[in-house]
Amino acid sequence: MKRIEVPEKSPWDSGFSIFRRRIREQLQLCSQDCSVDDDVLLPYYRMGESETYVLSALGCSVGT
16 A cells, blocks of 8 residues: 655645744744734735734744
């Protein structure tokens, strides 16, 4: 039986879910509370803001 490997980005993942996952992962690395609501992240996503900008706005120092 052949084993199927699922890539990191699954076909059923939306762009927003990937954005949200990356933001939460970075917040964990910054030792911050990663329970950011979708209502907070969605406006940033819709405006096309970069992950770096969003993390900075949420108080996570990126690249330090």
